[in-house]
Amino acid sequence: xxxxxxxxxxxxxxxxxxxxxxxxxxxxxxxxxxxxxxxxxxxxxxxxxxxxxxxxxxxxxxxxxxxxxxxxxxxxxxxxxxxxxxxxxxx
Numbered sequence: 001x002x003x004x005x006x007x008x009x010x011x012x013x014x015x016x017x018x019x020x021x022x023x024x025x026x027x028x029x030x031x032x033x034x035x036x037x038x039x040x041x042x043x044x045x046x047x048x049x050x051x052x053x054x055x056x057x058x059x060x061x062x063x064x065x066x067x068x069x070x071x072x073x074x075x076x077x078x079x080x081x082x083x084x085x086x087x088x089x090x091x
Contacts, residue, residue, distance in 0.1 A: 035078070042071075047059055048064065
């Protein structure tokens with residue numbers, strides 16, 4: 001168990017960020033939650049970029065370039081959406 005936790009700490013860190021984001025979204029702080037999802041994907045992209053394939057664990061899906069490009073695009077889109085959409089119920 002301890003070896004598995006040490007080996008998969010990058011994906012566990014991203015999972016904790018996502019859990020916090022979903023908790024915020026579930027508490028009707030959907031903009032903050034979606035912003036945190038975008039930040040979490042950005043953290044995943046950064047970890048995939050700086051860690052070796054062995055150390056990246058489950059974050060390594062395809063080649064490093066494809067993974068980083070995909071995660072960066074998705075993270076940037078999430079941050080843009082969270083930043084630009086007006087909150088519900090306001091002018």
